[in-house]
Amino acid sequence: MTVRQSIVFNGDLGSGKSTVSVEIAKRLGLRRVSVGDLYRQMAQDRQMTALQLNLHAELDQAVDGYVDQLQRDIAASGESLVMDSRLAWHFFTHALKVHMITEPGEAARRVLLRPSGPAESYTSLEEAKARLRERSESERGRFLVRYGVDKARLRNYDLICDTTRAPAGEVIERIVDAYEGRLAPDVLRGAPPLLLLDPSRVYPTEDATGLRGLWDSTFVADVAAAGETGLEPIEIGYTGEYFFVVNGHRRLSAAVRNGFRLVPGRLVAEVEEPVVGGRSAIDYFAEQAHPSLIHDWEAAHDIHLPLPEHALLAGDAVLAGESGAAG
Numbered sequence: 440m441t442v443r444q445s446i447v448f449n450g451d452l453g454s455g456k457s458t459v460s461v462e463i464a465k466r467l468g469l470r471r472v473s474v475g476d477l478y479r480q481m482a483q484d485r486q487m488t489a490l491q492l493n494l495h496a497e498l499d500q501a502v503d504g505y506v507d508q509l510q511r512d513i514a515a516s517g518e519s520l521v522m523d524s525r526l527a528w529h530f531f532t533h534a535l536k537v538h539m540i541t542e543p544g545e546a547a548r549r550v551l552l553r554p555s556g557p558a559e560s561y562t563s564l565e566e567a568k569a570r571l572r573e574r575s576e577s578e579r580g581r582f583l584v585r586y587g588v589d590k591a592r593l594r595n596y597d598l599i600c601d602t603t604r605a606p607a608g609e610v611i612e613r614i615v616d617a618y619e620g621r622l623a624p625d626v627l628r629g630a631p632p633l634l635l636l637d638p639s640r641v642y643p644t645e646d647a648t649g650l651r652g653l654w655d656s657t658f659v660a661d662v663a664a665a666g667e668t669g670l671e672p673i674e675i676g677y678t679g680e681y682f683f684v685v686n687g688h689r690r691l692s693a694a695v696r697n698g699f700r701l702v703p704g705r706l707v708a709e710v711e712e713p714v715v716g717g718r719s720a721i722d723y724f725a726e727q728a729h730p731s732l733i734h735d736w737e738a739a740h741d742i743h744l745p746l747p748e749h750a751l752l753a754g755d756a757v758l759a760g761e762s763g764a765a766g
Contacts, residue, residue, distance in 0.1 A: 444519050446618055447468075447527035449590060452571045453546030453604045455610070456523060459539070462611050464521040467618075472513060474506055474524035481657045488560075503585065523675030527580060528595055529588055535618050538596040538632070539610075542603045542640065543568055593677060593709055597631040604637050605700040612700065616668075626672055626705055634675055634682070634704035638694040638743045641675070641702075642683040644727035647739040650692050662693035667701055670694060675704035676720040681747055683724050685714060726750040 446463060450456040457473065464471035481559035482488060510530045512520070528536040541549075547567035582590050593599055598617050602610055613635055616622035626633045653659070662670060673687030684691055685707050694702045708720040715723060730750045737744055 444517070445522060445531055445534040446537060446614070447522040447524065447531045447534045448537050448539065449525045449528055449596070450537075451541055451543075452575060453545055453548075453550040454539035454541040455549070455607060456539045458607050458615065459602075459610050460521050460523045462607065463614060466611070466615065467521070469519055469521050471521040471523065474510070474522075476644060477506060477509075478525075479551045498648060500585070503581070526582065531587060535598065535614075536596040537598045537600060537614060537617075538593065539600050539602055541601065542637075543572065545603050547571055561715075564654065569722045576613045583615070591679065593632055593634075593706055597627055597633065598635065599632050599706075600635045601637045601640065601701065603640060606633075609700065610635075613668075622668065622674060623703055626703075630705065632706055633672070634706055636675070636682055636704050637699045638691055638699055638702045639740070640682065640744070641673075641691055641704075642681055642724070642728050642744060642747075643688060643691070643732060643736045644683050644685070644724070645688050645691070646732055647735045650689065650739070653689055654696065658689065659696050662690065667694070667699045668703075670699075670702055672703040672705040676708045676714050676723060677706060677710065678721045678724050678747075681724060681728075683720075683728060685723075691763070692740065728755045 445458075446467075446469075448456045448460045457475065460471055460473070462564070463469075475714075482491065507526070507530070510524060510527055513520070514527075514531045522531065528538075546562070546566050547561075550571060551564055552565045553562050561570060572629065579590055582588055588595070598614065598697050600610055600613065613622060617627060617663070670690055671687075673690050674685040675687075676683050676685050682704075687704075691702065693751075708714040710721060711719045714720050718726070723748070728747065728750060730746060733744055733746060733750060736742075
């Protein structure tokens with residue numbers, strides 16, 4: 440069993456990383472440090488919102504400089520701890536680097552429901568979504584300019600965990616298993632990150648009609664019996680916004696039909712990285728995931744997958760063509 444020195448958390452606003460990191464620190468008996476709490480206190484002291492402090496930090500390097508030095512000092516100390524910080528993965532070498540994600544609407548709902556102080560408050564779901572997105576982009580741009588690193592790049596991390604439907608307890612179990620070397624050690628050692636994704640949010644790139652026989656076989660029941668952790672990792676591509684299947688539609692379909700909330704995945708291509716025939720993840724997804732394929736997958740699995748922009752444009756073009764023909 441391999442145990443890493445520390446666990447460092449980055450994640451979407453509203454992804455639950457504070458809740459999860461607090462409980463993991465308790466379970467493992469480690470000290471927890473939250474840079475988010477520090478920033479919120481700094482914002483409140485300056486009578487700013489968190490977004491305003493982020494925008495201010497783009498101009499005043501002293502804000503980030505103080506926090507950065509704190510993280511460098513902690514990393515250099517060699518202490519095993521839990522670090523909740525959007526940049527700790529950049530400063531900590533020997534750590535399990537966890538990045539938590541969630542569907543933006545769900546993230547906004549969570550943030551809207553939690554108690555807010557004078558430094559951070561929202562009046563509606565749409566305002567929360569917009570301001571969370573703006574704040575995240577502000578941080579991303581600042582980190583790109585100041586450090587030359589992209590917090591949105593999945594290969595910066597060891598473990599990506601989608602918390603959209605998975606309860607905190609389930610997420611905590613998976614992260615502890617990864618930390619202690621029990622969860623997909625081959626992926627984590629050989630080619631991280633390991634993806635733990637909500638199967639109902641992963642897009643197909645093959646027609647669902649080819650799976651009809653699968654549903655009448657024992658495969659779905661066999662997957663149910665093995666459970667989420669017994670599933671072989673699915674090969675996944677990522678466009679920077681959407682996750683899609685490169686290889687493993689049978690496993691993904693069985694996971695959705697069994698109501699699984701997390702499935703393991705192996706990242707094979709991200710954004711401009713090649714998938715098949717030299718095509719990038721973005722281009723491959725745009726070519727393969729057309730509207731009718733997505734709609735058929737939705738109908739077969741009783742789920743909803745928002746149409747990506749390229750699919751919406753394709754649908755509009757079809758409607759325009761039909762309208763022109765009818766005219």
